[in-house]
Amino acid sequence: MKITRFFPIVFLITIVLVSFYLRSINLSKIPYPGESMDEYSFAWVGLSLIRTGIPIGISGITGYKNTDFRYINVDQVFRGSAKGNPFAINSPWFDHPPLLGLVAGGFAYLMGGRVFEDTQVNFIRKPMFFFGVISVCLLFYYTKKVFGIKEAIIASAIYATSPLAIISSRMVQAENLLIPLFLASLTATYLYLQKQQGALLYAAGILAGISLLVKLSGLAIVLSCTFLILYFYPGGIKKAVPSVLIFAVVSLAFLIFFISYGAAFDFGQFLSIFTSNSNRIYSIGPLAFFDLMTATKITASRYLTDGFVLAGWFSSFLLFVLPSEKKKHEMYILIPLVCYLVIFLLFGSEPYGWYRFPFIPFLFAAIARILMLSLRNPDLFLPAFLILLIPAGVSLSKIISIEKFQELAGIWRWGLAGLLFIYLFSYAKPKSKMVKILIPVTLICLFVLSIYLNLEYFRKITPQYWQNAT
Amino acid sequence: MNLKPLAVYLIAIFTLSIFLYLFLKNYSSTNYSKAKKEELLSAPSKFKLNTGDPCMHSVYGDPAGVQENYIKINLHCSKSNSSTNTLALEGISPDTYSGALYLLANVNVFEAGVIPERIDKLGNLISDNNQWRCFIGQNREIKNFNEKLKQKDTINCFYEFSFEDVKKYYENN
Numbered sequence: 001m002k003i004t005r006f007f008p009i010v011f012l013i014t015i016v017l018v019s020f021y022l023r024s025i026n027l028s029k030i031p032y033p034g035e036s037m038d039e040y041s042f043a044w045v046g047l048s049l050i051r052t053g054i055p056i057g058i059s060g061i062t063g064y065k066n067t068d069f070r071y072i073n074v075d076q077v078f079r080g081s082a083k084g085n086p087f088a089i090n091s092p093w094f095d096h097p098p099l100l101g102l103v104a105g106g107f108a109y110l111m112g113g114r115v116f117e118d119t120q121v122n123f124i125r126k127p128m129f130f131f132g133v134i135s136v137c138l139l140f141y142y143t144k145k146v147f148g149i150k151e152a153i154i155a156s157a158i159y160a161t162s163p164l165a166i167i168s169s170r171m172v173q174a175e176n177l178l179i180p181l182f183l184a185s186l187t188a189t190y191l192y193l194q195k196q197q198g199a200l201l202y203a204a205g206i207l208a209g210i211s212l213l214v215k216l217s218g219l220a221i222v223l224s225c226t227f228l229i230l231y232f233y234p235g236g237i238k239k240a241v242p243s244v245l246i247f248a249v250v251s252l253a254f255l256i257f258f259i260s261y262g263a264a265f266d267f268g269q270f271l272s273i274f275t276s277n278s279n280r281i282y283s284i285g286p287l288a289f290f291d292l293m294t295a296t297k298i299t300a301s302r303y304l305t306d307g308f309v310l311a312g313w314f315s316s317f318l319l320f321v322l323p324s325e326k327k328k329h330e331m332y333i334l335i336p337l338v339c340y341l342v343i344f345l346l347f348g349s350e351p352y353g354w355y356r357f358p359f360i361p362f363l364f365a366a367i368a369r370i371l372m373l374s375l376r377n378p379d380l381f382l383p384a385f386l387i388l389l390i391p392a393g394v395s396l397s398k399i400i401s402i403e404k405f406q407e408l409a410g411i412w413r414w415g416l417a418g419l420l421f422i423y424l425f426s427y428a429k430p431k432s433k434m435v436k437i438l439i440p441v442t443l444i445c446l447f448v449l450s451i452y453l454n455l456e457y458f459r460k461i462t463p464q465y466w467q468n469a470t
Numbered sequence: 471m472n473l474k475p476l477a478v479y480l481i482a483i484f485t486l487s488i489f490l491y492l493f494l495k496n497y498s499s500t501n502y503s504k505a506k507k508e509e510l511l512s513a514p515s516k517f518k519l520n521t522g523d524p525c526m527h528s529v530y531g532d533p534a535g536v537q538e539n540y541i542k543i544n545l546h547c548s549k550s551n552s553s554t555n556t557l558a559l560e561g562i563s564p565d566t567y568s569g570a571l572y573l574l575a576n577v578n579v580f581e582a583g584v585i586p587e588r589i590d591k592l593g594n595l596i597s598d599n600n601q602w603r604c605f606i607g608q609n610r611e612i613k614n615f616n617e618k619l620k621q622k623d624t625i626n627c628f629y630e631f632s633f634e635d636v637k638k639y640y641e642n643n
Contacts, residue, residue: 048507052507052510056510070511071561073576076527084555084557086557091507249476253480254483259487260491263491264490264495265494
């Protein structure tokens with residue numbers, strides 16, 4: 001038995017351990033408790049459902065009959081993040097479906113929490129921590145299935161070590177449960193398209209349906225799997241229609257649970273809140289897509305610059321236009337990316353950072369694919385190099401000050417200029433031995449450097465650093 | 471296309487949704503009460519450690535969107551130890567001076583004892599001989615803590631401050 005067969009397992013175990021370790025650092029300190037009160041609100045919905053059978057949470061959107069204003073000083077939030085406003089408490093709470101609440105609140109209940117003030121981030125972020133690690137594993141598995149082991153290693157290495165991914169994944173936000181459901185459903189869809197087993201189609205549909213009980217933006221998962229089936233089904237669109245219909249029925253049937261849930265408490269209010277939610281102000285505005293690419297927001301007002309996000313968008317654009325030996329396979333990440341973009345732009349609402357989280361795994365998978373394609377295609381050497389330069393430069397700028405950087409400035413500018421000349425030379429003489437060896441080596445080195453810089457950048461992110469995070 | 475599994479699936483989903491509806495109806499009618507809801511919202515956490523120092527914490531920041539419907543409570547535990555707090559009126563129940571102090575005690579994790587005529591204690595600072603005295607402005611001492619709050623009231627409570635100390639405070643602030 002070849003020892004190389006164990007390499008994927010060894011790497012996966014390594015990446016799980018690294019993810020586990022990195023995600024556990026300052027889990028309950030960064031982001032600050034109270035930076036998003038949604039975290040507590042979800043837990044309160046779950047805890048109140050368990051204790052009273054009625055969901056109670058923070059809202060304030062129009063449509064609720066009664067609003068109770070309360071100071072609930074969980075985690076001492078009124079000493080800092082929450083300012084002086086009491087929380088607008090509503091019940092029964094219908095802003096979102098209750099599944100995430102049941103997870104977070106249920107976990108708090110298991111830890112001994114019985115009242116709202118008991119739902120400390122120390123408790124309620126723990127399930128999200130596990131979802132984050134699971135998401136890394138699922139991204140590895142999905143990318144391995146779609147492209148191969150090398151892309152899987154690259155994508156999961158970025159996802160495991162990206163400071164943005166690490167910190168964003170620990171927040172008690174619906175998107176952080178949508179991500180593993182998204183990846184799991186896509187994986188089941190992929191396997192269905194390969195094996196044509198009905199059970200896999202039902203599995204994909206059920207996973208997509210469960211996402212609708214987390215947040216209605218889980219519709220992106222339904223859309224993604226639908227379009228993947230239409231695109232990849234053997235025999236074309238006409239033959240795909242029965243599978244699409246089955247998938248759609250299986251997944252959308254879960255909405256009946258949300259409707260039953262609403263009807264059990266107050267159907268009039270349920271509909272009223274649904275209408276209010278649908279008419280939220282479109283605060284993301286026309287700059288939404290530009291912001292998405294250039295501003296890596298993590299909460300309502302805080303940013304954490306991560307060059308891998310912009311690199312991911314550039315990689316995705318390239319993948320749309322590039323011919324490749326597995327061109328169609330790129331659609332396994334591009335279709336979900338665009339489907340979530342549709343939902344993101346359609347739903348709009350406030351420009352909260354957590355609405356962007358589900359883009360992250362697909363952007364990182366796109367970088368992985370571009371990197372691997374570039375190692376085989378000299379035309380991609382320069383674009384891949386420039387794409388990797390973005391995260392390397394961003395992370396470096398966060399690690400050392402511009403004054404200290406002057407010691408490296410000579411190496412940086414002359415090294416970059418030299419490399420860029422070599423890359424340009426590769427267009428003139430693509431078959432040269434120097435090009436064939438040197439350029440892939442520099443790309444791999446730049447990638448490894450980017451991962452190392454990710455780790456160094458993350459090491460700097462202490463609670464004190466977080467106060468001024470940009 | 472074999473629709474039998476889909477039909478079975480839909481029947482199962484529909485049955486489960488009815489079960490969910492009945493379960494939630496029954497569970498909430500059995501478990502919900504106003505007292506339980508109130509407990510959820512207002513009971514302090516058992517994981518929280520009370521502090522003996524009522525000036526240890528503050529409620530910083532101005533509440534947004536409340537216009538003038540707020541009050542400020544400043545506790546002066548000594549000349550060098552004070553706590554600054556701003557609270558929105560809509561969160562204070564009952565909306566009296568004692569209601570505000572009890573809310574502050576809950577939020578800032580200290581014990582409070584307030585009777586209509588005076589403060590008995592805030593944290594470990596006992597007031598059996600009027601050591602705690604609270605003022606709205608320099609000349610208006612609060613004598614009845616069951617009085618209703620007014621918009622933009624700034625309540626200053628001093629512990630063991632003499633008249634001259636209080637006067638000096640208002641002259642300097």
